[in-house]
Amino acid sequence: MLAEFINPYYLQIGCFVLINIILALSVFVPLSTGQLSLASAGFMGLGAYTSALLTIHFELPIIVGVIAGTLIAGLFGILIGVPTLRLQGVYLAIVTLGFGEVIRVVFVNWESLTKGSVGISGIPHIGREILKTFKEFGFNPQSLGLQNNQFIFLSIFFLLLVITVFLVWFFRRQSRSRVGRAYAAINLDEKAAESMGINITYYKVLAFTQGALLAGFAGSLYAHVLAYISPADFSYHRAVDILVFTIFGGSEVIWGPIFGAIFLTFLPEVLRFISEYRYMIYGLMIIILMAVRPQGLIDVTIINWIKSKVSKRGVKHGSRSEKSM
Amino acid sequence: MLIEQLINGLTLGSIYAIVALGFTLVFGVLGIINMAHGEIFMFGAFIGVMITSIFDAPLWVAFAAAILVTAILGYFLENFALRPLRSKQGVSHLAPLISTIGVSIFLENLSHHMFGAGNRPFEAPFAEINFQIGSITVYLVQIVIFVISILLMVALSFWLGKTKAGKALRATAENLETASLLGVDTKRIITMTVIIASAMGGIAGILVGMAFNSVNPQMGLSMGLKGLAIIILGGMGNVRGAMAGGLILGLAETFVVVYGDSGYKDAIAFLAIIVILLIRPQGLFGKKITT
Numbered sequence: 001m002l003a004e005f006i007n008p009y010y011l012q013i014g015c016f017v018l019i020n021i022i023l024a025l026s027v028f029v030p031l032s033t034g035q036l037s038l039a040s041a042g043f044m045g046l047g048a049y050t051s052a053l054l055t056i057h058f059e060l061p062i063i064v065g066v067i068a069g070t071l072i073a074g075l076f077g078i079l080i081g082v083p084t085l086r087l088q089g090v091y092l093a094i095v096t097l098g099f100g101e102v103i104r105v106v107f108v109n110w111e112s113l114t115k116g117s118v119g120i121s122g123i124p125h126i127g128r129e130i131l132k133t134f135k136e137f138g139f140n141p142q143s144l145g146l147q148n149n150q151f152i153f154l155s156i157f158f159l160l161l162v163i164t165v166f167l168v169w170f171f172r173r174q175s176r177s178r179v180g181r182a183y184a185a186i187n188l189d190e191k192a193a194e195s196m197g198i199n200i201t202y203y204k205v206l207a208f209t210q211g212a213l214l215a216g217f218a219g220s221l222y223a224h225v226l227a228y229i230s231p232a233d234f235s236y237h238r239a240v241d242i243l244v245f246t247i248f249g250g251s252e253v254i255w256g257p258i259f260g261a262i263f264l265t266f267l268p269e270v271l272r273f274i275s276e277y278r279y280m281i282y283g284l285m286i287i288i289l290m291a292v293r294p295q296g297l298i299d300v301t302i303i304n305w306i307k308s309k310v311s312k313r314g315v316k317h318g319s320r321s322e323k324s325m
Numbered sequence: 326m327l328i329e330q331l332i333n334g335l336t337l338g339s340i341y342a343i344v345a346l347g348f349t350l351v352f353g354v355l356g357i358i359n360m361a362h363g364e365i366f367m368f369g370a371f372i373g374v375m376i377t378s379i380f381d382a383p384l385w386v387a388f389a390a391a392i393l394v395t396a397i398l399g400y401f402l403e404n405f406a407l408r409p410l411r412s413k414q415g416v417s418h419l420a421p422l423i424s425t426i427g428v429s430i431f432l433e434n435l436s437h438h439m440f441g442a443g444n445r446p447f448e449a450p451f452a453e454i455n456f457q458i459g460s461i462t463v464y465l466v467q468i469v470i471f472v473i474s475i476l477l478m479v480a481l482s483f484w485l486g487k488t489k490a491g492k493a494l495r496a497t498a499e500n501l502e503t504a505s506l507l508g509v510d511t512k513r514i515i516t517m518t519v520i521i522a523s524a525m526g527g528i529a530g531i532l533v534g535m536a537f538n539s540v541n542p543q544m545g546l547s548m549g550l551k552g553l554a555i556i557i558l559g560g561m562g563n564v565r566g567a568m569a570g571g572l573i574l575g576l577a578e579t580f581v582v583v584y585g586d587s588g589y590k591d592a593i594a595f596l597a598i599i600v601i602l603l604i605r606p607q608g609l610f611g612k613k614i615t616t
Contacts, residue, residue: 036419083603089418090358091561094553095602098595101550109588236546240426247423279434286427291409294420 006146011153015225017265018160019218022167024245024257026214029171031251032180033207034187036093039080040215040242042100043073045107045234047216048223049114052123055224062124066220073216074209081208085201100239107231119230126159126224127152156225163221167214172254183207215242248289250296259298328461330583331576336467336536338575339474343529344548345555345567346481347522353498353562354518357418360425361402362526363549364432369395369527370540371436374445384531391527399523402428403516429545436542444541447534470532477528478568485564494518498562547591554594558601560608569610 023040030037051069054060060068084095107114114120131141131152141151174180182203185193194200223229241264249260264282271278289297344366351359369391376387406424410416454465485491496504497514505511533548534540555574559566577597578590601608 086606087602090422091557091602091606093422094358094557095599097550098554098598102592102595102599105589105592109586236550240430244423244426247419251417251419276438277434280431280438283427283429283431283434286430287406287424290420290424290427291406294410294413294416 006150006154008149008153011150011157013265013269014157015153015160017262018157018164019222019225020242020245020261020265021164021258022214022218022221023242024249024261025167025171025254026211026218027242027246028251028254028257029214030207030211031246032175032187033183033204034190035204035208036089037096037208037211038093038239038243039096039099040211041234041236041239042096042103043077043212043215044219044222044238045100045103045229045231046076047073047219048229048234049107049120050216051220052120052223052229053113055124056120056122062126062129062224065124066217066224069220069223070213070217073219074213077209077212077216078205081205081212084208085204097236097239100234101236104231104235107234114231117231119228119232121228123223123227123229125152125227126221127156130155130159160221160225168254168258175254179203179206244286247296248286250298252295252299253303255303256296256298260296263297329463330579332461332463332467334576334579335572336470336575337579338572339471339478340529340532340536340571341551341555341575342568342571343474343477343525343532344552345559345571346478346564347526347529348552348556349559349562349564349567350518350522350525352556353564354494354515355407355421356562357407357421357425358553359402359519359522360422360549361406361428361432362522362552363545363547364429364436365395365398365402365523365545366526366530366533366548367436367540367542367545368398368432369530370447370534370544371440371445371530371542372527373531373534374447374540375440377448378446388528388531391531392524395527395530396520396524398432399520400516402523403519407515407519429549433542433545436545440542442542444539447538447540466535470536473528473532477525481525482564490514490517551594554598557598557608558594560610563608563610566608566610570608573609 023044026040026043027037047066047069049069050072051062051065054068055062055065080096080099084092087095108117110116131148134141141148144151146154175183182193182198185196185198186200186203190200219234222233245260245264246257247260248264249258250256267282267285268278271281274281344362347362347366348359351357351362372391372394373387376382376390377384380386402425406428407421410420410424451465451469456463456465483491485495493504493509493514494517496507496509497511497518501511504514529548530540533544551574555570556562556567558574559568559570574594574597577593581587581590581593
């Protein structure tokens, strides 16, 4: 009964939506200090390859691989973030784009390690590992009326959902903390922020590194969800996709990139019936949206509008209860 | 051997320079990176293939058709993707970047649809003609490419430096509002710039088709990325820098293929700009920016 509703295909798309949300955040965080980074695809590749190679060759548990992948990406984030501090706007965008390309070219050419453009297959799969662990404890998905396959994707989906919700909560919390206010100040006016005693170097590198960590984390999850990676997964197209999630949804508030990632991951799937034209429509939509709403779909005004709607309802309830009293 | 490689490098470099000039003109006047330039370039190349292979027309017709089509694409780009953003207040500098990315996605997939996803051979009528000078072999195609590129660069330099329209363009690039106050029709100048830049992309497309004998929808992307690297190498918005940067990159790539590992050829452009930005952020030929 439950089984009929759980289609592995939809769950797979759901997993990609969640990974894409993390990726969109990896652009959003540096952008909230005014740094436009297109290196997310490169950091994602670093995380994915590190985790995949470690778990395959040293048979480490997936969680160790994911942590290592995340940290390696973060390390490169610091290495790239420090020297590129003085670059602004489009310069930083092109250099980070270039970094991503260099990473991809290295993946293609370092064949002894990465198997070149063929890619790495047979990466340990998170869902199957979870299933194995559960079975060791004597649990059988059939007892819930689920196929093994359904259980695998369902478990990944919920794992990713928990992780994503935690990350969104964390960065929402951060944006209201000392760090987040420093980011906002730097974004508005770097010189003014500096004269108010904000350590610009520290916060800009921190934001850039947070982006790299997020992208590396998403990349290593991606490797263990798909079980196959190749350099083409981390190319220019990926970098642009991630950027478009954030800009399309709106880069002012955290809900923007989240909405962008959800909407734009579903869109090509929904448009599958006109598959030949769907990327043309995708391109056209971006052009039209930028012409009509260059700040992205979700901005502060919309959030405030939603908030006022919600709180109005609350007030109504309040007044009604007063009347009744 | 060395001289042959030098000629190969210069041929490739002169095409790179033409592509980079398209980027540099638009950046100089509008201050934006035109991410769709690579795809417009690729369209030019495909138009060349269609004209020469299907209609069996001579090469100059292919050039004329490619210039015409890419100029129209440039006009559309300016009218539908760039102008709507300029008329609005408080638009972030990212919006035009994203908008041109949208155009590039659209054009790339349109070309898949129109021309197919695979490689198309480009048949230049004189592909096999070559000269022996001592032990060196020089192909006529290489000379034609080099001469066309140099002519184009000289013409552009002359046009920018000496003609009234060129001066108006430079004034607009210097400061849009001041130019407008001084009676320059900046709207027309901007449209003209985008059209000229796109047409140069179209010409470069045919030149690449002639040089490599094949054309595919992905070439726009790799050439576009290299063009971006070149304008940073030479200094943003700097015409002479774009020319020199293109030649330097062409030579560097050729020599890496000969003396190093050909697999890393595509990474050179980006390694170079990472180094350049760390040592000399304004680019090789850029002026120091003082604020």
